[in-house]
Amino acid sequence: MDPQTSYLGYLAAVLTTSAFIPQVFMVWRQRGAPGISTGMYMIFITGVALWTCYGLALSDWPIILANGVTLVLASAVLGMKWYFARAGLAER
Amino acid sequence: MDPQTSYLGYLAAVLTTSAFIPQVFMVWRQRGAPGISTGMYMIFITGVALWTCYGLALSDWPIILANGVTLVLASAVLGMKWYFARAGLAER
Numbered sequence: 001m002d003p004q005t006s007y008l009g010y011l012a013a014v015l016t017t018s019a020f021i022p023q024v025f026m027v028w029r030q031r032g033a034p035g036i037s038t039g040m041y042m043i044f045i046t047g048v049a050l051w052t053c054y055g056l057a058l059s060d061w062p063i064i065l066a067n068g069v070t071l072v073l074a075s076a077v078l079g080m081k082w083y084f085a086r087a088g089l090a091e092r
Numbered sequence: 093m094d095p096q097t098s099y100l101g102y103l104a105a106v107l108t109t110s111a112f113i114p115q116v117f118m119v120w121r122q123r124g125a126p127g128i129s130t131g132m133y134m135i136f137i138t139g140v141a142l143w144t145c146y147g148l149a150l151s152d153w154p155i156i157l158a159n160g161v162t163l164v165l166a167s168a169v170l171g172m173k174w175y176f177a178r179a180g181l182a183e184r
Contacts, residue, residue, distance in 0.1 A: 005149040015139025035127045047107025057097040
């Protein structure tokens with residue numbers, strides 16, 4: 001892979017991954033994620049996990065890094081959504 | 093690229109892309125997208141556009157298709173957000 005293509009991939013990776021970060025903070029601040037569909041998020045996380053495997057199969061680092069980090073961020077969002085939902089029920 | 097890796101890529105593409113579809117319908121039904129940050133969405137769309145170029149540079153069809161379709165869906169969400177926001181202002 002020529003360097004320009006690599007840079008393109010790394011730049012794309014930074015942009016699509018960083019777009020996720022505000023959502024993590026929003027769910028943390030709001031102590032919940034009412035607007036997020038658990039079903040759709042689980043489909044998305046499964047897809048991102050497969051993209052990570054795809055990147056590993058091709059030894060394609062931009063894909064591995066972008067999807068590996070997104071996998072962690074998206075799992076954090078879903079984990080917080082469940083945690084705050086259960087904590088909310090516990091307080092009632 | 094061996095067939096198994098291709099199938100992995102196409103399956104990942106279907107999952108991460110289809111997770112976007114409910115958001116398009118939600119914005120259409122709600123006639124707006126208050127919970128969506130325009131700035132973050134523009135960063136995400138730029139990233140997805142770069143991923144599409146990355147796929148083209150590598151002639152990697154799973155990447156081209158996944159990001160090409162996501163680019164259309166995410167642009168539709170942002171376009172509707174602007175349209176309904178302006179239409180909302182116009183009615184006042």
